[in-house]
Amino acid sequence: xxxxxxxxxxxxxxxxxxxxxxxxxxxELLEQIRRKERRFRQVVILMALKDAVFxxxxxxxxxxxxxxVVPLAKGRPVAVAGVAVAVVLTVATRRCSQSxxxxxxxxxxxxxxxxxxxxxxxxxxxxxxSRFDAMVLWxxxxxxxxxxxxxxxxxxxxxxxxxxxxxxxVAAVIFAIPxxxxxxxxxxxxxxxxxTDDSLLGVLxxxxxxxxxxxxxxxxxxxxxxPCLAGGLLIGPIRMSLIRGTINxxxxxxxxxxxxxxxxxxxxxxxxxxxxxxxxxEQLEKxxxxxxxxxxxxxPPTS
Amino acid sequence: xxxxxxxxxQFTGWLREHRGILLxxxxxxxxxxxxxxxxxxxxxxxxxxxxxxxxxQSKPSTWIxxxxxxxxxxxxxxxxxxxxxxxxxxxPELSCSSPLPGRLHEEDEIMRKLFQxxxxxxxxxxxxxxxxxxxxxxxxxxxxxxxxxxxVGVALTRVRKRLAESLKEVRDEL
Numbered sequence: 199x200x201x202x203x204x205x206x207x208x209x210x211x212x213x214x215x216x217x218x219x220x221x222x223x224x225x226e227l228l229e230q231i232r233r234k235e236r237r238f239r240q241v242v243i244l245m246a247l248k249d250a251v252f253x254x255x256x257x258x259x260x261x262x263x264x265x266x267v268v269p270l271a272k273g274r275p276v277a278v279a280g281v282a283v284a285v286v287l288t289v290a291t292r293r294c295s296q297s298x299x300x301x302x303x304x305x306x307x308x309x310x311x312x313x314x315x316x317x318x319x320x321x322x323x324x325x326x327x328s329r330f331d332a333m334v335l336w337x338x339x340x341x342x343x344x345x346x347x348x349x350x351x352x353x354x355x356x357x358x359x360x361x362x363x364x365x366x367x368v369a370a371v372i373f374a375i376p377x378x379x380x381x382x383x384x385x386x387x388x389x390x391x392x393x394t395d396d397s398l399l400g401v402l403x404x405x406x407x408x409x410x411x412x413x414x415x416x417x418x419x420x421x422x423x424x425p426c427l428a429g430g431l432l433i434g435p436i437r438m439s440l441i442r443g444t445i446n447x448x449x450x451x452x453x454x455x456x457x458x459x460x461x462x463x464x465x466x467x468x469x470x471x472x473x474x475x476x477x478x479x480e481q482l483e484k485x486x487x488x489x490x491x492x493x494x495x496x497x498p499p500t501s
Numbered sequence: 502x503x504x505x506x507x508x509x510x511q512f513t514g515w516l517r518e519h520r521g522i523l524l525x526x527x528x529x530x531x532x533x534x535x536x537x538x539x540x541x542x543x544x545x546x547x548x549x550x551x552x553x554x555x556x557x558q559s560k561p562s563t564w565i566x567x568x569x570x571x572x573x574x575x576x577x578x579x580x581x582x583x584x585x586x587x588x589x590x591x592x593p594e595l596s597c598s599s600p601l602p603g604r605l606h607e608e609d610e611i612m613r614k615l616f617q618x619x620x621x622x623x624x625x626x627x628x629x630x631x632x633x634x635x636x637x638x639x640x641x642x643x644x645x646x647x648x649x650x651x652x653v654g655v656a657l658t659r660v661r662k663r664l665a666e667s668l669k670e671v672r673d674e675l
Contacts, residue, residue, distance in 0.1 A: 201661065204615060204668075208525075208634040211612050395551040395564055397647025398628060401571050481578060488625025489656070490648055 241291055248287040253344050255280040257351065345377030352433065365437050369429040376422045383415070402486045409479045416471035419464050427460040512549055519565045522635075526566075529619050529631050530573040540576050547572045559644055566637075566645050570628045577624055618667035626660045633657055 255277060349370050356366030396404070415421075435452035439445045516523075523544050527537040548568050555564055619630055632642045639650045639657075646653065 201665075205634050205636055207611060208615065209636065395554055395568050396571070397567060397645060398570055398574070398625075399647030402574075478578065484623075485574065485625050488623040489628065489646060490625075490652060 244287055244291040248284055248291060249344065251280055251284045251287065253347065255284070257347070345373075345380065349373050349377060352429070355433065362437050362440055365432045365440075369433045372425045372429040372432070375425045379421060398489060399486065402482055402489070406479065406482050406486065409475055409482065413471045413475045413479065416467045416475065419467040423460045423464050426463075427456055430456045508552055512552055515561055515565065516545060516548070519562055522562065522565050522569055525631055525635065526569040526573050528616055529627055530577055530624075532620065540573060543576055544569045544572045560641075563637075563641055563644055566632065570631075570645065574624055574628070614668065618664055621667055622660065622663060626656070626663065629653070629656055630660050630664055633661070 258273060258276060258280070352366050352370035352373055356363045356370060359366055431453060434456065435449040438452070439449045523541055526544065527540045531537040531540045548565060551568050555561075619627055619634075622630060629642065629646065632645060637645075639653045642648075642653045642657075643650045648656065
């Protein structure tokens with residue numbers, strides 16, 4: 199069989215399937231789009247809840263450490279419960295976002311497109327699309343809000359602290375550095391979002407550029423961890439030591455805890471870059487090499 | 502700026518006219534019918550989202566191919582690694598919905614094998630062979646992929662050879 203015959207069969211096959219609109223199947227397609235949208239919304243809500251729990255935990259710990267609102271012994275069970283809730287929400291989010299393939303969706307790929315003007319598909323998709331944009335915006339706002347709360351707490355403390363208030367001011371400025379950097383990064387990333395109607399090579403090149411940039415950011419997470427650690431140490435152990443005039447065991451434990459947390463965060467980000475982003479980068483590089491047949495692209499990726 | 506109504510009618514018209522493109526890409530990238538349906542929806546949604554950006558600098562079919570292939574490549578990357586390799590023994594339900602007697606059944610069998618061979622190719626080469634099987638010119642393929650026409654020629658020679666090797670076994674069977 200020649201290649202031309204294969205081409206003909208290929209064309210015939212789809213011209214045969216490209217007809218026969220069926221309103222029933224069309225409705226099924228719409229229902230599946232709605233279901234997909236609902237699942238996406240569930241993921242976003244779970245993520246928002248998880249962030250809120252983490253934020254509350256941070257505020258609680260700060261309130262216990264700085265303002266001594268409740269004794270540490272009373273705060274501990276609440277913190278443990280909060281961490282448990284956050285873990286459950288993380289697992290639920292992951293499970294929800296992984297179940298992509300819809301059950302009972304077998305017939306929809308055979309579904310016809312609706313006739314012009316007679317079906318609700320365009321408006322449904324448009325509504326879904328604007329919902330998606332709104333959710334992305336909401337997520338950005340949420341992250342910016344979380345950062346702002348931390349800065350506000352530092353400023354509020356500076357206002358009300360009797361001694362060494364300047365340390366809170368300095369900490370507020372230090373906390374603002376990663377928040378502002380993150381917002382600037384997010385703004386630039388939005389501007390560089392690949393457009394699906396660009397050429398395949400164009401989309402791949404931009405995606406590779408973005409992933410490399412993200413890997414660089416995660417592997418050099420000190421820009422985020424450093425200010426958080428410095429700010430935390432300033433308003434925690436350093437301030438305590440200055441007030442008491444001596445470095446006691448609590449200050450040492452506090453310092454070690456802050457450093458351990460920062461190290462954990464740094465390690466987590468680095469392993470995320472190694473385990474998740476590096477393989478994706480290699481996959482994209484391979485795809486680009488497959489497509490372009492360019493031996494230069496087959497070189498190992500650099501960060 | 503085009504009105505929402507005209508965008509809607511453009512979208513529905515294109516979806517009806519070029520539905521074959523979506524089916525071809527879905528069938529070439531996904532094995533199971535449910536996955537094909539999932540990808541079909543993703544591509545339809547992406548076409549709608551990208552439609553306001555269509556400048557009319559290329560043919561609608563070329564533009565739709567771009568959107569669909571980009572969506573399919575992203576869709577495939579988002580799947581788990583063990584799902585990436587399409588097992589050769591799976592039947593593409595998109596192309597063979599029911600067993601047919603005689604010659605028609607034989608033709609479906611050829612299509613099934615062709616789909617298997619196409620899906621066995623790496624994703625980049627798969628994109629190229631879909632375009633070639635659909636009879637697009639080198640210039641159009643270059644426009645969709647972003648390669649030069651010369652590169653398209655070189656890549657397609659390689660891909661055609663690989664496809665022929667995969668189908669050799671099939672032709673022997675048939």
